[in-house]
Amino acid sequence: MNRWIEKQRHLIDFTANSLARRKARSLGLLVVYTLLVFVLASVSLYTHALRNEATRVLAGTPEIVLQRLIAGRHDLIPPGYMDSVGRLRGVQKIEGRLWGYYYDSVMKANYTFMVPTDRTVADGEIIVGPALERSRGLAAGNGISFRSYSGELHTFIITEVLPHESELVSADLVLMSEADFRRFFTYPEGQYTDIALWVANPREVRNVGLKLMEKLPDSRPILREEVLRTYASIFDWREGMMLALLSAAILAFGIFAWEKAAGLSAEEKREIGILKAIGWETGDVIAMKFWEGLLISLLAFLLGYVAAYIHVFHGNFALLQPVLKGWAVLYPSFSLTPKIDGLQVATLFLFTVLPYTAATLVPIWSAATTDPDTVMRG
Amino acid sequence: MSRPSNRVLGTILIAAAAFGGTFLDAARQRIAHEPALQHTEALVERLRLSDIALFTEARYTRHLSQADLHSAFQDHPVALEHFPSGSMLPPPQTLLKRHEPLDREAAPSD
Known part of the structure; x- marks a missing residue:
């Protein structure tokens, strides 16, 4: 050897x-x-x-997100829609989500405006994502104006910046109160962007999705599994x-x-x-x-x-x-x-x-x- | 150490140690990143987020999982998908495979 x-x-x-x-x-x-x-x-x-x-x-994303489509495009959830979803057997919790995009012509960037459900943001105040803080040089206590789609200028005070460690999911977020959101986008009262829902039995998620499709043919349920699969294949x-x-x-x-x-x-x-x-x-x-x-x-x-x-x-x-x-x-x-x-x-x-x-x-x-x-x- | 083989094998050994070191460093960083990951997970759950903010340039790239199947091509019929990050995403066959075929399974409504 x-x-x-x-x-x-x-x-x-x-x-x-x-x-x-x-x-x-x-x-x-x-x-x-x-x-x-x-x-x-x-x-x-x-x-x-x-x-x-x-x-x-x-992994913590809503179990099902329900969108409504009109002529192949995402449309708002009308009043009453939520009730018919809520009456479905197996649905444990249901929430209307309010979110949308805003194009900032100053930065030439897209922001995601959102109404949080876990906290209350006072009218006239916003919480911004870390990328926004960095690119526009903002900090807590500063004011910022956005021109809404109706042409009016809305001014908000930044009360908080979302933590940097979560930037991967929150970089471009702007969290605001429901009243501000509806006023800014002239969003019809009682309507939502989409619906987040949770199912009591995790094994029933697909069945609930099927039932939703049968009951509301103009809806498109997106399962958590699909979201994860999207990112697994990206x-x-x-x-x-x-x-x-x-x-x-x-x-x-x-x-x-x-x-x-x-x-x-x-x-x-x-x-x-x-x-x-x-x-x-x-x-x-x-x-x-x-x-x-x-x-x-x-x-x-x-x-x-x-x-x-x-x-x-x-x-x-x-x-x-x-x-x-x-x-x-x-x-x-x-x-x-x-x-x-x-x-x-x-x-x-x-x-x-x-x-x-x-x-x-x-x-x-x-x-x-x-x-x-x-x-x-x- | 004057023999060439010693020098060559020594270099390979140092490179192999650095290679092994990457796995140790990865383990160390995984432990260090764990709290931040947990906070992010909690934020996703609390804010009901569904997507990562990797491509903020277009609707269908910002919220990939929420975009409908043809949103990249909906500007007009036969429109070419024109955002650069679109080319980083898998092709349509994969897109189709990712979505649950609930619409094909659901019974038609009366």
Whole structure:
């Protein structure tokens, strides 16, 4: 065993020296390889952590949200609608939600205006989300004016800013009293945006959804399960533009690595010829090249992955964030909780380390099994 | 340490230790983030929120789960979905799979 280890160490010595002789080429390959692993790992770590965080925090969302549709568009819940929903068997609690969007032409940003049910906000006062505080430079005690859709200017005093730690869900929120909300949007009295409802038996949620559809054909129930599924599938890492763009990079790297690994240079062929002429066995030559492929790809994987981890969980995904932000002016600033999927890391490992190592072996096999004289003459 | 193999294996070992370190750091951060996550969960429950505020640019991206199936294309028939974050979202087949087919199961009303 010791003899075997010593032999492998000598082979690694030889490989390291051989790589050092071709310093620029080897370093270039390592850098490109590391960068590719870095980008792939960054995307996969970020999306996995975001998916996890979203499904975790949204676990408390209402069991069913009931919307009313008219001609395929979301419409207001008329008075009386709530009563017919409330009379359904299995419905435990029912609440009308009041919320809507407001486009702020000063910031060119969309806010979500909402009437909270868990607290009372006094008329003329609002509670704002952290992104609003940051982008408009607001603080508790400040006043802010919004021009309503009827053209009037409404002034509100900010009494509180929602906690930064919850920014992922509350970045653009503006909480106000029901009277203010109805006045601001000239929202008809007794009408609601949609209905949140809770079901006594969690296993009955689907049945209640079905009953709602039967009783109110113009309604669209959205189950909590659907909300969670939406966020479980968002940014599926095999889909989306970022990976479509990346596929070009992966392909380019594939060609580069194949060219480097599969096509032996005249110098390498000569080296193999000489090694065989001085008594190296075919197995030794292959083992030496195997070490070369493995060391480069393993080092690239480790460095790329560690850099990606730091980028995503300590650097806030800074390099790729512009792609995610899109046209949104208000963007939550949040640090994700690291949630690493072992299978994902293993997949990344298999897809980056194995193909390259295997690609180095194929041409070596054919070169190493031929006569040294033929190999040296090219 | 003068042998090249020692230097190479040493480098790999340091990189592997850093790799292992990411898992330890992840565990540490998960514990540190737990209270904030719990507060966020509570806020979602209290305010009856249904979506994360990741894309605030359009209605159907701000409240993804509340958007109806064709809201991205409803400006006019055959309208192309034009917000950049739309391209980050899964394609329509997945959209259809995400929604419960309650409308197909419900009996027609009289």
